[in-house]
Amino acid sequence: MAIAETHPQQQQEKVSSEASAAEKKRWTLSDFDIGKPLGRGKFGHVYLAREKRSNHIVALKVLFKSQLQQSQVEHQLRREVEIQSHLRHPNILRLYGYFYDQKRVYLILEYAAKGELYKELQRCKYFSERRAATYVASLARALIYCHGKHVIHRDIKPENLLIGAQGELKIADFGWSVHTFNRRRTMCGTLDYLPPEMVESVEHDASVDIWSLGVLCYEFLYGVPPFEAKEHSDTYRRIVQVDLKFPPKPIVSSAAKDLISQMLVKDSSQRLPLHKLLEHPWIVQNADPSGIYRA
Numbered sequence: 001m002a003i004a005e006t007h008p009q010q011q012q013e014k015v016s017s018e019a020s021a022a023e024k025k026r027w028t029l030s031d032f033d034i035g036k037p038l039g040r041g042k043f044g045h046v047y048l049a050r051e052k053r054s055n056h057i058v059a060l061k062v063l064f065k066s067q068l069q070q071s072q073v074e075h076q077l078r079r080e081v082e083i084q085s086h087l088r089h090p091n092i093l094r095l096y097g098y099f100y101d102q103k104r105v106y107l108i109l110e111y112a113a114k115g116e117l118y119k120e121l122q123r124c125k126y127f128s129e130r131r132a133a134t135y136v137a138s139l140a141r142a143l144i145y146c147h148g149k150h151v152i153h154r155d156i157k158p159e160n161l162l163i164g165a166q167g168e169l170k171i172a173d174f175g176w177s178v179h180t181f182n183r184r185r186t187m188c189g190t191l192d193y194l195p196p197e198m199v200e201s202v203e204h205d206a207s208v209d210i211w212s213l214g215v216l217c218y219e220f221l222y223g224v225p226p227f228e229a230k231e232h233s234d235t236y237r238r239i240v241q242v243d244l245k246f247p248p249k250p251i252v253s254s255a256a257k258d259l260i261s262q263m264l265v266k267d268s269s270q271r272l273p274l275h276k277l278l279e280h281p282w283i284v285q286n287a288d289p290s291g292i293y294r295a
């Protein structure tokens, strides 16, 4: 598929290695037929679009440069594009490429046909254990993949999750993600000189995603996040104290509560590692191995 070949890194490499070769293809708006609006975000709009040559359906996110500049998020966007365009996983929304004109930046994204997860959660109030476990397992797999590439998401929540055509979950927003080792350091081999606390800090930092996944698992099953409170300061206090309570309704199995309790642990080194999560009885018994929830 033509469109998959053109993430920015590849464009860059091709341009430098084939400097004298024929002009390298770059995306422009005229490569796409624009369809219905899919939604709007803080910085622009998202449209259904079709790449004319391949007929491939994508979501085209149009961001206004002026708004990005005003909110000083250009740096964040650059990082998001750099990170997301290099990730290939069935549960991570693909970013195929980008282009820009004078006023706008365009992101060519995988189209998630079933839309936003948080709307589904609002509609259902809370999910069944089968559905929640299937989603949690697929997110754990996606995060294991990210962490293996030293990428920490840091912002796992229902608003950042989309649902694909088959019902599979897709992590969509990498705006707060970080690449924990800069490439020079790893590639030059200076890793050898890093002290243990810095080597360990990768694992250590990655455990923030385990916490967020625990919060998300709770929210899937109860319909509200675990440390919710009227005032910000109360939520803050409840998080710091890990004031975790399981309400009597809806009824949730003790296996699910056990898993959540093992993820929402204050000492980050004691949180259940994601590969262990996949072996937890609640996941094994409830998650659909295909990663697809069928109603």
Ligand SMILES: Nc1ncnc2c1ncn2[C@@H]1O[C@H](COP(=O)(O)OP(=O)(O)OP(=O)(O)O)[C@@H](O)[C@H]1O
Binding pocket: 038, 039, 040, 041, 042, 043, 044, 045, 046, 059, 061, 093, 109, 110, 111, 112, 113, 115, 116, 159, 162, 173
């Ligand atoms: N790849 C996609 N496939 C299908 N629908 C999408 C896709 N990306 C975005 N949308 C829809 O467009 C809406 C706006 O997306 P966008 O990412 O711009 O904003 P947001 O995530 O809601 O907010 P923010 O501006 O804070 O990032 C989403 O809420 C979703 O409904």
